[in-house]
Amino acid sequence: MAAWLLNTLKSLVVLAYGFTGLLYYGLAAVKLGFFFKKPTEKEELELQIARDKFWNLSKDWSGFAHHILTLRSGFKFHYVCNDQGVTDQDKPVVVFIHGFPDSWVIWRHVLSSSSLQESATLIAVDMPGYGGSDSLDNYSATNVLESLTEFVIAIRAKYGVDTEAGPRQKKLTIVGHDWGCVVSMRLAAEAPQLADRFILTNGPLPRHSGSNVRRLISTSVKMVKTASRDPFRSRSMFSKAFSTLSPVLRQLWKSKYIFAFQLPMFLVRYLGRGGYYSFLKMIHRGSYGKREFTSQDAAECLASTMGPSTAESNTQTADGEEYSASLKNERAPSSFQHMACYYRDGTSMARWNNGSNGTGLFDDGPKGALKASATILWGKADIALEPQICLDGISDYLVTDSQLVELSLSGHFTPVERESQVALEKAVEWAVKGEKEDIGAVIKACYPTAVVALRK
Numbered sequence: 001m002a003a004w005l006l007n008t009l010k011s012l013v014v015l016a017y018g019f020t021g022l023l024y025y026g027l028a029a030v031k032l033g034f035f036f037k038k039p040t041e042k043e044e045l046e047l048q049i050a051r052d053k054f055w056n057l058s059k060d061w062s063g064f065a066h067h068i069l070t071l072r073s074g075f076k077f078h079y080v081c082n083d084q085g086v087t088d089q090d091k092p093v094v095v096f097i098h099g100f101p102d103s104w105v106i107w108r109h110v111l112s113s114s115s116l117q118e119s120a121t122l123i124a125v126d127m128p129g130y131g132g133s134d135s136l137d138n139y140s141a142t143n144v145l146e147s148l149t150e151f152v153i154a155i156r157a158k159y160g161v162d163t164e165a166g167p168r169q170k171k172l173t174i175v176g177h178d179w180g181c182v183v184s185m186r187l188a189a190e191a192p193q194l195a196d197r198f199i200l201t202n203g204p205l206p207r208h209s210g211s212n213v214r215r216l217i218s219t220s221v222k223m224v225k226t227a228s229r230d231p232f233r234s235r236s237m238f239s240k241a242f243s244t245l246s247p248v249l250r251q252l253w254k255s256k257y258i259f260a261f262q263l264p265m266f267l268v269r270y271l272g273r274g275g276y277y278s279f280l281k282m283i284h285r286g287s288y289g290k291r292e293f294t295s296q297d298a299a300e301c302l303a304s305t306m307g308p309s310t311a312e313s314n315t316q317t318a319d320g321e322e323y324s325a326s327l328k329n330e331r332a333p334s335s336f337q338h339m340a341c342y343y344r345d346g347t348s349m350a351r352w353n354n355g356s357n358g359t360g361l362f363d364d365g366p367k368g369a370l371k372a373s374a375t376i377l378w379g380k381a382d383i384a385l386e387p388q389i390c391l392d393g394i395s396d397y398l399v400t401d402s403q404l405v406e407l408s409l410s411g412h413f414t415p416v417e418r419e420s421q422v423a424l425e426k427a428v429e430w431a432v433k434g435e436k437e438d439i440g441a442v443i444k445a446c447y448p449t450a451v452v453a454l455r456k
């Protein structure tokens with residue numbers, strides 16, 4: 001009975017806070033002038049052009065061709081790749097995994113680098129339920145991690161990383177941002193053989209952040225307990241307890257959208273579409289940081305989030321491959337509901353039921369610790385993530401040859417903001433060219449205020 005009461009109370013608090021979040025975004029959208037602003041004819045046209053540019057399977061984008069990769073289960077991944085066949089056999093491979101609320105298109109600035117294109121086979125995939133990839137029944141950790149693992153294994157075979165001559169014929173690097181970073185961290189922890197290096201940017205390591213939150217809460221509770229024994233003489237102790245807790249409170253405020261995603265689905269759908277997509281438009285505007293944001297950029301961001309429209313969903317690649325039926329039949333107007341399910345179905349933390357019982361060779365380190373070399377590039381002015389919660393003590397979760405590089409001037413969308421985009425590009429180039437120089441020197445050459453906060 002007590003447990004039932006506690007759970008009901010918990011759900012009510014979550015719903016109430018979620019509702020507050022929904023209201024907040026609605027009011028913000030009204031205040032910023034997005035909510036009632038019907039798209040002009042020009043904007044509609046620009047969106048149509050952008051969707052054709054990024055999602056028409058019969059067209060290359062900037063030397064990248066579209067591909068559909070079908071798993072044994074029949075699940076269809078969509079990705080783009082610059083590989084033009086036999087000539088690229090020797091190049092190392094890089095797989096880019098985007099986050100919320102994006103698609104492969106978030107990498108368009110990084111993928112445009114001609115020196116990266118020359119030195120590697122670049123693959124940018126759409127996560128399940130996003131962009132041009134198929135939908136899952138639900139976005140449980142097992143479903144998401146299993147499908148991505150099978151994708152990477154298939155890519156390793158197709159692009160000559162693992163061949164008949166043996167595994168690891170050349171290097172494979174995984175680059176993840178936001179949710180792409182969260183799932184890449186899980187892969188680095190639970191399937192580290194998939195890549196030789198993980199480059200991870202602005203996405204939390206959930207077990208580690210959770211442990212930081214619990215530590216800060218319990219420290220501040222202890223302080224309050226001590227202080228209450230002599231309340232008059234321990235005013236400074238109370239304020240210390242409050243300042244200890246403040247990163248948690250700030251993170252809670254930043255996370256209100258996650259609570260809004262727990263609301264009944266019709267409200268979540270409304271958040272994704274209401275006010276002419278104003279919630280998404282606010283995120284898109286913010287993602288550019290100080291970078292100039294034209295109406296074409298706005299259209300490209302929206303095309304990235306929305307994926308193929310009904311028109312593009314009926315196109316074909318040169319090999320006659322098509323988008324999945326789920327995309328054609330259901331998702332063409334919007335994938336928002338599927339994106340929100342990552343926050344509802346426990347993708348970040350729940351057990352990965354893969355038949356293995358998890359007692360592997362490398363079960364040292366705290367729960368969730370990465371087992372592969374990782375380079376974390378972190379925009380410290382992130383509006384969604386508190387650095388004290390996401391970075392403090394992360395050293396315990398990293399293995400040798402790992403680094404944390406802090407980018408003080410950049411926000412959450414490191415693949416888009418101008419300075420961090422270059423830093424990311426250079427980090428990927430460093431990895432594909434054999435990690436010869438010092439990563440700190442490489443990044444400081446293009447981002448002078450970058451700080452290597454940690455090396456292992």
Ligand SMILES: *[C@@H]1O[C@H](CO)[C@@H](O)[C@H](O)[C@H]1NC(C)=O
Binds near residue numbers: 140143
């Ligand atoms: C999620 O989907 C899988 C099949 O794709 C199913 O086995 C599993 O029971 C589902 N989980 C939940 C919580 O619905």
Ligand SMILES: *[C@@H]1O[C@H](CO)[C@@H](O)[C@H](O)[C@H]1NC(C)=O
Binds near residue numbers: 354355360
């Ligand atoms: C499977 O799941 C277990 C437990 O969640 C995990 O430790 C293991 O590394 C997973 N990976 C693979 C590829 O089996």
Ligand SMILES: *[C@@H]1O[C@H](CO)[C@@H](O)[C@H](O)[C@H]1NC(C)=O
Binds near residue numbers: 056057
């Ligand atoms: C896709 O691109 C091809 C080639 O440019 C074009 O002929 C076709 O009309 C486009 N399809 C759609 C649905 O826009």
Ligand SMILES: *[C@@H]1O[C@H](CO)[C@@H](O)[C@H](O)[C@H]1NC(C)=O
Binds near residue numbers: 357358359
């Ligand atoms: C887990 O796997 C290990 C090694 O494969 C095995 O020795 C152990 O008995 C298994 N434990 C359980 C509970 O299945």
